[in-house]
Amino acid sequence: MSEKPNKLGSVNWEWEIKPETSWWNISLIELYSYTDLLQQLVRKDFLGLYQQTLLGPFWALLQPLLTVLIYVVVFNNIIGISTGSVPPFLFNLIGITLWNLFSEIFLQTSKTFSQNADLFSKVYFPRIIVALSTLWLQLLLFGIQLLLLIVAYIFFLIKGEVDFNLGRLLLIFPVIAITTGIGFGGGLIFSVLTAKYRDLLSLIQLIIRLLMFVCPVFYTLSMVPEKMQWLVNINPLSSLFEYFRFAFLGMGSIDILHLSYSTVFMLAMVCFGVMFFNKMSDKLIDVL
Amino acid sequence: MSDIVIQAENISKLYHLGTIGSGSLRREMQLWWERKILNNEDPNQYIRGGKKIDNTEAVWALKNIDFEVKEGEALGIIGHNGAGKSTLLKILSRIVKPTEGIVRGRGRISSLLEVGTGFHAELSGRENIFICGHILGMKKTEILKKFDEIVEFSGVEAFIDTPVKRYSSGMYVRLAFAVAAHLEPDILIIDEVLAVGDADFQKKCLGKMNDASKQSGRTILFVSHNLQAVNNLCSKALWLDKGNIRARGNTKSVVNEYLSALHKNSWIKEFSTLNEAPGNDLIRVLYVELIPHLDDPNNVPDIRTPLTVKFRFYNASDNIVLSTDLLLFTLAGECIFDIPSKPAIYEKGMVEGECTIPGNFLNDGSYSFTLHFARDTSSELFSYEECLMFDIADYRESINWYGKWWGYVRPDFPLVLNALIK
Numbered sequence: 001m002s003e004k005p006n007k008l009g010s011v012n013w014e015w016e017i018k019p020e021t022s023w024w025n026i027s028l029i030e031l032y033s034y035t036d037l038l039q040q041l042v043r044k045d046f047l048g049l050y051q052q053t054l055l056g057p058f059w060a061l062l063q064p065l066l067t068v069l070i071y072v073v074v075f076n077n078i079i080g081i082s083t084g085s086v087p088p089f090l091f092n093l094i095g096i097t098l099w100n101l102f103s104e105i106f107l108q109t110s111k112t113f114s115q116n117a118d119l120f121s122k123v124y125f126p127r128i129i130v131a132l133s134t135l136w137l138q139l140l141l142f143g144i145q146l147l148l149l150i151v152a153y154i155f156f157l158i159k160g161e162v163d164f165n166l167g168r169l170l171l172i173f174p175v176i177a178i179t180t181g182i183g184f185g186g187g188l189i190f191s192v193l194t195a196k197y198r199d200l201l202s203l204i205q206l207i208i209r210l211l212m213f214v215c216p217v218f219y220t221l222s223m224v225p226e227k228m229q230w231l232v233n234i235n236p237l238s239s240l241f242e243y244f245r246f247a248f249l250g251m252g253s254i255d256i257l258h259l260s261y262s263t264v265f266m267l268a269m270v271c272f273g274v275m276f277f278n279k280m281s282d283k284l285i286d287v288l
Numbered sequence: 289m290s291d292i293v294i295q296a297e298n299i300s301k302l303y304h305l306g307t308i309g310s311g312s313l314r315r316e317m318q319l320w321w322e323r324k325i326l327n328n329e330d331p332n333q334y335i336r337g338g339k340k341i342d343n344t345e346a347v348w349a350l351k352n353i354d355f356e357v358k359e360g361e362a363l364g365i366i367g368h369n370g371a372g373k374s375t376l377l378k379i380l381s382r383i384v385k386p387t388e389g390i391v392r393g394r395g396r397i398s399s400l401l402e403v404g405t406g407f408h409a410e411l412s413g414r415e416n417i418f419i420c421g422h423i424l425g426m427k428k429t430e431i432l433k434k435f436d437e438i439v440e441f442s443g444v445e446a447f448i449d450t451p452v453k454r455y456s457s458g459m460y461v462r463l464a465f466a467v468a469a470h471l472e473p474d475i476l477i478i479d480e481v482l483a484v485g486d487a488d489f490q491k492k493c494l495g496k497m498n499d500a501s502k503q504s505g506r507t508i509l510f511v512s513h514n515l516q517a518v519n520n521l522c523s524k525a526l527w528l529d530k531g532n533i534r535a536r537g538n539t540k541s542v543v544n545e546y547l548s549a550l551h552k553n554s555w556i557k558e559f560s561t562l563n564e565a566p567g568n569d570l571i572r573v574l575y576v577e578l579i580p581h582l583d584d585p586n587n588v589p590d591i592r593t594p595l596t597v598k599f600r601f602y603n604a605s606d607n608i609v610l611s612t613d614l615l616l617f618t619l620a621g622e623c624i625f626d627i628p629s630k631p632a633i634y635e636k637g638m639v640e641g642e643c644t645i646p647g648n649f650l651n652d653g654s655y656s657f658t659l660h661f662a663r664d665t666s667s668e669l670f671s672y673e674e675c676l677m678f679d680i681a682d683y684r685e686s687i688n689w690y691g692k693w694w695g696y697v698r699p700d701f702p703l704v705l706n707a708l709i710k
C-alpha cells in the first residue's frame with residue numbers, strides 16, 4: 001500500500017499492480033475472502049468426479065481394495081514377504097492408504113497450473129486457492145479410504161488377530177498431517193516446474209512409482225538390510241509409514257529422531273512451496 | 289466529486305515471440321550458467337553470416353501507457369487486433385504482470401474477459417451459477433440473494449437442474465452472461481463479451497451495462513469492436529495502436545479519428561501508368577475514388593452522408609458498345625444493388641464515370657464496390673472486384689436501442705402513425 005497525494009488531498013490506494021511479486025507477499029486476509037470459492041471448488045471437483053458414473057464415490061474404495069488384493073497375491077503369496085502375525089490384507093491396506101494420501105496430493109497438486117491454464121488466463125484470484133481445493137478434495141477422498149481401513153481394522157479386531165490401544169492409535173493424526181504437508185509442499189514446487197517444462201509431468205509419475213519402493217509400504221524397516229539403511233534414513237517418508245503401522249498394529253521400529261527430521265522437512269517443504277508458488281504464479285501465465 | 293479509482297503509470301509489457309524460454313531444462317541451465325556465472329552471451333544464439341541474431345524476438349505489447357479513470361466513468365478502449373487492448377485489460381485484472389510500470393487503484397475489480405469462465409460441463413446450471421459467481425469474486429450470500437434474478441435474466445428456468453453440457457450454445461452463453469451481469473463490483477472490466485448471443489440478448493446485455501454505468505455509477509472499462517456500443521456506453525475513450533496510446537478523450541472524437549484513419553487509405557485507388565493499373569488488354573482502370581460529402585472532413589461517413597464514386601478507365605477497343613455497372617456488396621458478399629450505365633458506342637481512349645448514392649439510404653456496416661465492364665451489355669470485358677471498401681457509421685437520434693439496426697438499407701421513407709379517436 002502506498003499513499004499518493006492528488007488534487008483532492010491524499011488518496012489511499014487499496015491495491016497496486018507491480019512487475020514483481022515479492023517472496024513474502026501472501027495476504028491471509030485476501031485468502032480468507034476467497035473461502036467461499038475454495039468451498040465451491042472442492043464441491044465442484046467432488047461432484048464432477050462422480051457425475052454420470054456407475055459407482056460414484058465408491059471408486060475411492062475400489063482402487064485401494066484392488067491394489068491390496070494384488071499386493072497380497074504378489075508380495076505375500078508369490079514373493080513371500082512375511083507380515084508376522086498380522087493378516088497380510090490389513091498390513092498392505094495400512095501402507096497403501098497412507099501411500100495414496102501422499103501420492104495423490106503430490107500428483108494432483110503438481111497439476112495445478114497445467115490443468116487450469118484456461119481459467120488462470122481469464123480471471124484473477126489467488127492461484128493457491130486451486131491448490132488448496134485439490135488438497136481438500138484429496139483429504140476428503142482419503143477420509144473415505146480411512147473409513148475402509150477402520151472397518152477392516154475393526155473386522156480383524158473382532159476376529160482377535162490384532163490388538164487395540166487408543167493412545168497408540170491417536171498417533172495417526174500427526175502422521176497424516178506430516179504426510180499431507182510433504183505431499184502438498186512438493187506438489188506446489190512441481191506445479192510451477194511442470195508449468196514451465198511439460199515433460200516433468202511424466203517424470204513425476206515415474207518419481208512417484210520409484211518412491212513407493214523406497215517407502216516401507218509393503219515391507220517393514222526391519223526387513224531393510226544394513227547396507228541400505230542410509231536410504232531409509234534420508235527418506236523423510238519412511239518413518240511415517242512405520243508410525244502409521246505402529247498406530248494400528250503396535251509393530252515395527254519407531255524412531256523419534258527420524259520423526260522430528262520428517263517434521264522439519266515437512267515444514268520446510270510447505271514454507272518453500274507456498275513462497276515459490278506465490279512468487280512464480282504471476283509470471284507463469286505468460287508461459288502457459 | 290469524482291475521485292480517481294485507477295491510475296496507471298508507464299505500463300509496459302514485453303512478450304517474447306516464439307517459444308518462451310527454451311522449454312528444456314538442460315538448455316535453460318546452460319543459459320543461466322553462461323549468462324550469470326561466466327557473463328557470456330547466450331551460447332545458443334543463432335549465428336548467421338557472422339552476425340548474431342537473437343532467436344527470441346521481443347515485442348512490446350504495451351509501451352509506456354499512462355491513464356487515469358475516475359469514479360463512475362465508463363472508458364472505452366478501441367484499436368486494431370493486436371494493438372494491446374487485451375493485454376491492458378489482463379494487466380488491470382491482475383492476470384498478467386506488467387514488465388514495467390505500476391497501476392494503483394481503489395475498490396473491488398471484476399473482470400469479464402470471457403463468458404462462462406470456470407463452468408463445469410457435467411454440473412447443473414444451478415451449480416455453475418455458484419461456481420462462476422465465486423470465481424468472479426461474488427460472496428455466497430450475494431449469489432443467494434440474486435439467484436432468482438440471475439435465472440430469470442438468463443431465461444433458462446426450466447433447465448436449471450440440467451447439466452450445462454446439454455444446453456444449447458445460446459442457453460450456455462445466456463446463463464454465463466447472466467451471472468456476470470449481476471456482479472456488483474466497484475470497477476467492471478469487460479472484453480468483447482457482446483460478440484455473443486442473438487440480437488435480442490445483446491440488447492438486454494447492453495441495457496444492463498448501461499444501467500450499471502449510468503444509474504449505479506459504476507466504473508466500467510470496456511473493450512469492443514462494436515464502435516456503436518462504445519459510443520453509446522462510454523463517455524471517454526482510449527485508442528491503442530501498436531502498444532501506444534494514439535488518442536484519448538471524448539468518445540465521439542476518438543472514435544471518429546479512429547474510423548477516419550482506418551478507412552482513408554481504401555477510399556482512393558490511383559495508378560499512373562496503364563501497365564500498373566488493374567485490368568486486361570481491353571480495359572485498364574486507372575482511378576477509382578469514394579468521396580463522402582461531409583461537412584467536416586475529420587468526420588466519418590455515417591448513414592446520412594451522400595457518397596460519390598468517381599472512376600476513370602482506358603478502353604482499348606474501337607467502336608464498341610460499352611456499358612459499366614457499379615455494384616455494391618456487403619462484407620458477407622451479398623449484392624445490394626447493381627447500377628448500369630447507359631450502353632453507348634465509345635472510341636478507343638479514356639472514359640470517366642461518376643455515380644452518387646444519396647444519404648439516408650444505406651444502413652450502417654461495411655461495404656465494397658465492384659466495377660463491371662461489359663460489351664454489348666452481354667459479354668464481360670473486365671470486373672474490378674472490391675475496388676473500394678468502406679464503412680458507414682451509425683447515427684441515431686433519441687433512440688434508446690443500441691443493438692444492430694436490421695437490414696442492408698435504411699431509407700428514410702416516412703412512416704406515419706395516426707391515433708384513431710374512438
